[in-house]
Amino acid sequence: MSLFFKAPLDIEVRLSGEDTRKHVEVKNKNGRKEKLPLYEDGESVKGQVTIRVKDGRRVEHLGIKIQLIGTIDTNNDGLNFDNFLYLVQELSAPAELNHPENYSFEFKNVEKQFESYRGTNVRLRYYLKCIVLRKSADVIREKELWVYAKQNPPDTPTTVKMDVGIEDCLHIEFEYSKSRYSLKDVIVGRIYFLLVRLKIKHMELSLIRRETVGSGANQISDSQTLVRFEIMDGAPVRGETIPIRLFLRGYDLTPTFRDVNKKFSTRTFLSLVLIDEDARRYFKQSEIILYRD
Amino acid sequence: MPPSATNLTNDEQMLLVNESLNTIRQQTIQMKKLLDVKGKSMESLKPASTLLSELRTSNLSPKNYYELYVSIYDSLEYLGNYLKDNYPSKNLSNLYELVQYAGNIIPRLYLMITVGTVFMSVPDAPVKEIMKDMIEMCRGVQHPIRGLFLRYYLSQRTKNLLPIFNDPANGTLQDSVNFIITNFIEMNKLWVRLQHQGHSKERKKRISERQELQILVGSNLVRLSQLEGVDKHYYKETILPAILEQIIQCRDMIAQEYLFDVIIQVFPDEFHLYTLRELLDSTISLIPQVSLKKILITLLERLTTYIDRESLDGIQALTINGKTDDEEGVEGDETAEKTHNKKILEKAEEKEATVTEGTATEESKTQTKDENIDVEALFNIFYSHFIKLNKVRPDLTIDDITALYYSLSKLSLSYYPDNFENVDLIYSETLNRYNELKDTVESSNALTEENLKNILLLPLNFSSLVSNDVSKKEKLNLKLLLNLKNYQSLLSAQSSKVQVSISNEILKTLLSNKFKLENEEQIEKVFQVLDSIISNKETITVAQDLKVEEINKRSENAGGEVNEYPYETSVKQENLAKLFHLIYNSNPIAHSKLLSTAQAFVSQKKNKLTKFLYPSLIFDYLKLIKRLHFRIGKVSQKSMNFSPELKSELIASYELELKSVFQKVSKLADELYNQGELELSLKLLISISETSNAIGNNGFTNEFFIKIYSIYEEMISSKQQYQIIMQLISTLITFYKSFQNGTNSDKENYDLLITKAVLYSARLLKKPDQCRAVFSASHLWFQSTVLASTDPSAPSTDASAEENDNKRILECLQKSLRIADSCIESSVTVELFVEILNECIYYYIHSNFIDANYINNLIELIKTNLSEVDDLPIKHFKRTCEYIARQKEIDERFQLVRY
Missing domain, CATH: 2.60.40.640 (Immunoglobulin-like)
Known part of the structure; x- marks a missing residue:
């Protein structure tokens, strides 16, 4: 016009x-x-x-x-x-x-x-x-x-512990200091290798934002990897502990939104990915709650 | 892709290396540029991270990877220095966080360490936390090669920044030690892991890769040893247990061997002495594949050289000699203390009580010396450890064991040069073990032999071990030898080959040092030790060897004389023979006894060696006779200080000894004779008779000559006979004077002897020999004339006797002419004639019983026969004529001679 x-x-x-x-x-x-x-x-x-x-x-x-x-x-x-x-x-x-x-x-x-x-x-x-x-x-x-929109911490912090593995192949235990983080926070944790029969080449941590719009049949979701962060190089042996530390402040992250005006949600997942020598990827995702303070 | 490098050839790797180096160079330039632009210094982290990404490669061998590392180290050092100088220190913690956003772990950690160490270097930095954080985060790299280099970088960068003071806020020494030890443990794990990755067929390659990387792991221990403020107590309580635990746990041969070696090399000797028990005990827990020998020997050698190094430094706490020189002041005290210490060493039993005292005084003076208790017990600790090893490690082979004992004995000799019991103990233990393990394969291999040889040669080499003082050298080695009760048994347990070589070695040393054997004990020991060569063990083996050789050489040697002993053997016998010359005692009678002792050892054996040994022994006896004779003369001459009784007593004892020595000598000659060594025995008798003649004992001389004649008569070879006859004649000539001065019976004896000699001459088999012997014998009667002309004081022989002698000479000449004439070959005849002519000329010059006519006739005779002969006699004749011509010029009597 x-x-x-x-x-x-x-x-x-x-x-x-x-x-x-x-x-x-x-x-x-x-x-x-x-x-x-x-x-x-x-x-x-x-x-x-x-x-x-x-x-x-x-x-x-x-x-x-x-x-x-x-x-x-x-x-x-x-x-x-x-x-x-x-x-x-x-x-x-x-x-x-x-x-x-x-x-x-x-x-x-x-x-x-x-x-x-x-x-x-x-x-x-x-x-x-x-x-x-x-x-x-x-x-x-x-x-x-x-x-x-600043929020108060949604709940009291608890450590997250998980035990995952593939039978007779891999058994790891990981631990994050808490399940929710402020956007300025640091994710700290560690990974214990209890059994390693895979030829692991490296291991990384990624943060994935999943956006869900609408509800019912019309709902669409979209995932986006915001951060990729290598935390281990080479193959560990049984008994090794690998430290995790990821500063969040430097990344463009979105707080966790749930059903904003019944229209959409954004959630963030922390994904631990193991890549073996044949480039196969093994991963475990767990949601973390992000909030702005 | 395999985790450790790579299937690429080295050339391919080099290409990669060069590419990477290029990238690193470019990115470094970029980084430096950005650092110089104000406000953009943070952007320089980007090229830094890019260049660090080159270290993420898996395609390089450790060596090539190291090239990248070095280049990158330089770049990062530049970055670090820049940050240190220009970056506001209060922002460093932010920067430390910032670099951790790097997505890849290798660049991230390198940057983190770079910034972290800069951060540590600024005042009031939370040093302890940074250290903890860095070491913790490094766990993220589990790839062996990359992990090792990363941790090496950590170690290098923190080198001078680790806290050594006890400041709880900023970190304590304990923190630094933990830091290094943790890093060490992790590096060792990575290093060991490298062995177990990849294909088993690449095992060798991995071993070599690991060896290329070992220094990275070892550097941690070096760092620990460089930490200031670590004393031996702390080392014992904290550091060593942690290190040892890791080494034992890793159960890896390369790691255990290498790291033990490093521990032994990098930490001070005082620490080792203080922790010796722990260190030794831990070796038992090592895996069986580890060579304990290597480790223990390194330790032993380190401690052995320690004592030398110490004495060089002038802190001689344990000196080799307890000489109490008159030093003054403090030094005097020190020497006193040295003696004190030495006493302690010697008194093994009463140790406990005195030691504490000794240590107390020591401590007050040099603090570094307070480990004396350990020094005292050093040997016992090692020894009991070895005994323990025998039990817990039955798999140890004898070659290892012997090597260990060899090193231990060296140590013992360095620390306790006067304590022979230790070494003796080792000898007996070595013998035990050797006997136990005799049947193993290793017991006869070259290594074991070598070690045992070394052990047995200790008394020789030890002096050079302990001191450079040449004067002391000789005393020490024999003293040691004498004090080792088990030496002999260990020696005789060896193969004869080894025994012989040791004996030879000892013999050589004795000879080259001109070592004097002065008492019976020494002689006994030495001869026992040399038993193997004396009892001729070698010739047995040599003979076996020879057989083989002989077969090869038979064709060559077929016609020739086969020598019973090869040249080399006879050289060795010669050395053995020389041994007698070493025997010496200032008292001739004692000396004689010593010689008898030595003789007994040789005689027992009754083997062919006597042929080589007796001559030398006989000459030693003869020398002794001369000494005795000289003594007698001396005593009887100037004996003011002797009472007459004593004097005569002395002389009598000397005379007695002299006689007995002659008896011994003649017995020896007899023995040789009995063994069939006629010629040798005869020649020796000639020498003996010469000696007896020299000391004026005509009776002996006569007897010896009679013996000589009787042996002579048994000899068969005419060649030998001729030479011996000639020798006899010349010997007899020298005897003339003493016999003529003697009694009438002596003169008669002499006449008998010379007549006999002429008789033998005439009975020689070959005509030329006969002829020559006879005209030579003529000189036997010429002595009086010669003496009269040369020595006016010579006893005037009456004219008739002289005439008689001259007649005899002429007879001899006539006879020789006849014999010459009867030769069939004219050349021989003429040659003999010319020789007789020469004799005549000699007589013509020196006396006048031959007239010119006689000579002229002879010349005529020669001339008539000259036509039929060959060159040689002609030339001889011509020369003779020339001589006559010259004589004409100076002696008018020769005018009568025509030719």
């Missing part, structure tokens, strides 16, 4: 203190990185909208408003939008503009219960939408925000 009709107005949305606000780097659809201002749950969103008229023309409008929208876009069953947050403020009654005009806005203590997320088949986003209503086409300007 704007290709054919150049909008006669420029809308600029500026957040107050934007320069000093913390930004988050996220990849957009094209794989480019963009920086988005970071908000937390309950934080007010305020700022200023500046509208400039182009070429000194005079523009009539039917009113100006700004919306704060939280939405979940899914594409499991055709493109789908579901707003879980919708706030709006009138900035101006219908009037005529012939010079730049500033309008302040403020959404006070907005509840942002979900964390922003960009996945394969689903995204959850927050954005400001400023609309100048006109008889002809409205002029719209959007500005995306990024939200971190």
Whole structure:
């Protein structure tokens, strides 16, 4: 639309203190990185909208408003939008503009219960939408925000111990310090080799994010390996203990989301993979709970 | 893909190595560049990680892998130094975390260690935790070669950073020790594991690979030994048990042998002395394939040389000689103490009480010396350990056992040079073991033989072991020999070949040192030891060898004379014969006794050797006779300090001895004669008679000559006879003077002797021999004339006697002319004529009973026969004529001679 009709107005949305606000780097659809201002749950969103008229023309409008929208876009069953947050403020009654005009806005203590997320088949986003209503086409300007939803640790930490193996072939026992980790945490653990008849070449740890969208017949899942981390080189013998230490802070991980607005979930699995000399892979996955603190 | 390197050939590997080295070089350049750009230093970790990825290869042998390692070590060192100098130390812990994001474990750990060690080096770093963390994380590498190198890197980088002070916050010495020991244990496990991976047919290759890698494992022990602040108690309590446990547990031959060797080599001697029991006990738990011999000998040798090194350092606690030189002050005390210590050594029984005292004083002075208790017990510890070994390790072969005992005896001699009981104990034990294991294969192999030889040669080599002092050398070795009660039995248990070679060795040493045998004990021992050559054991074996040779050589030797003894053997007999010359005592009578003792040893054997030995013995006796004679002369001359009784007593005893020696000598000659050695016996008798003549005993001389004649008459070979006759004539000539000075009966005896000689001359078989003997014999009557002309004081013989003698001479000449004439070949005749002519000329010059006519006739006679003869006599004649011509110029009497 704007290709054919150049909008006669420029809308600029500026957040107050934007320069000093913390930004988050996220990849957009094209794989480019963009920086988005970071908000937390309950934080007010305020700022200023500046509208400039182009070429000194005079523009009539039917009113100006700004919306704060939280939405979940899914594409499991055709493109789908579901707003879980919708706030709006009138900035101006219908009037005529012939010079730049500033309008302040403020959404006070907005509840942002979900964390922003960009996945394969689903995204959850927050954005400001400023609309100048006109008889002809409205002029719209959007500005995306990024939200971190801090959580309390979901439960008390327990160590995870597992005993796995292939009969008469391999028997290992592994142990992680806990089942849930904050995103800044370190996974620490160890692996005991109780029986080794495989010719193991190396062993790695990977973190896999599984995103599930929808429910029932329409549900689709997508797994993505976010981290691959070699923890052992060569073949151990019986009785060896291999230490595990994986810093999480440096990776782009997503907290565990369960049924966000009944739309989607993201879970993270820790996978221990043994690769033998014939490149066969033996693995054991276990879910870990990630949370943001 | 096999876990250990690789089926690639070395060339293929070299290609890979070069490729990798290129990558490493490029990435290093990149890394250095980034380090220099401000704010980008963190990006330099990326090329660092890339270059480290080269170490992930599985395709290289340890040697080639090491090349990469070295190159990478340099790069990482650069990185480390840069970080140390430029990186804010408060951020190092973040950096330590940051490098752990590397996805691959090898680069991650190398970087971690690089940063970790930089971190350790800054003040107030949590050293202890970093150490713990690094060593723990290294477990992630289970690949033997890569793991070994990684841990070696850890060890190298932490080398100077390990805490040695007891600062609980930042780590204690204990932490450092644990750190190194843990690393050692893990490395050893990896190293041993290498052996068990891959195909069994590549076993050899793996062994060599492991040997290439051994130094990496051993470096940990070196590091431990370099830690400051470790004393021997700590070593005993903490370090050694941990190391030994691992070594024993790994049950791997290469590892056990190598690591024991390293332990012995790298830790100080004091530690070994202090922990000797533990160390020895642990050897019992090693797997049977391990060569205990190697390990124990290394230990023994280390401790043996310790005493030398110590004395070089001047901390002589246990000195070899307890000389109490008059040193002053502190040094004096020290020497006193040395003597004290030495006493302790000697008094084996009363050890306990005195030792503590000795140690106490020692400790106060040099702290390094307080292990004296162990030094005292050193031998016993080893010895009882060996005894124990016999029980628990019956699989030990005799060659190993003997090697061990050899080393132990060296040790004993170094530490307790004056304690012969130890060595004796070893000898008896060696003998026992040898007898027990006699029937095993090893008992007769070259190694065992060599070891036993070494043990038996200890008395010879030991002096060089203990001290470089040449003067002491001789005393020590015989003393040792004399004090070893079991020496003889061990020696006689050996094969005759070994016995002979040992005896020869000892003999050679005795001779080359000109060692004097001064008492009977020594002689007995020496002769016992040399029994094998004296009783001619060798010739038996040699003879067997010879048979084979003879068969080969028969064709060559068919015609020739077969020598009974090969050249080499006779050289050895010669040495044995020389042995008699070593016997010496300043008292001639005692000397004589010693010689008899020695003689007894030889005579017992009654073998053919006497032929070689008796001559030498006889000459020693003869020498002794001269000494006795000289003594008598001396005593009777200037004997102011002797009372007359004593004097005569002395002389009488000497005279008596002299007589008995002559008897012995003549008995010896008789024995030879009885053995059929006529010529030898005869020649010896000539020498004996010369001696008796020299001391003026005409009676003896006469008798000996009668003996000579009687032997002579039995001789058959004319060649020998002729030579002997000539010898007799010349001997008799020298006797002339003493017989003429003697009694009338002496003169008569002499006449008898010379007449007999002429008689024998005329009875020779061959005409030329007869002729020559006769004209030579003519000189027997010429002595008076010669003496008269040369020595004015010579007794004037009355004219008639002289005339008588001259007649005899002429008779002889006439007779020889007749004999010459009767020869059939004219050349021989003429030659003999010329020779007679020469005799005549001699007489013509020296006296005047031959006139010129006689000579002229002879010349005429020769000239007439000259035409029929060949060159030789002609030339001889010409020379004679030339001589006459020259004589004409100086002696006018010759004018009468025509030719």
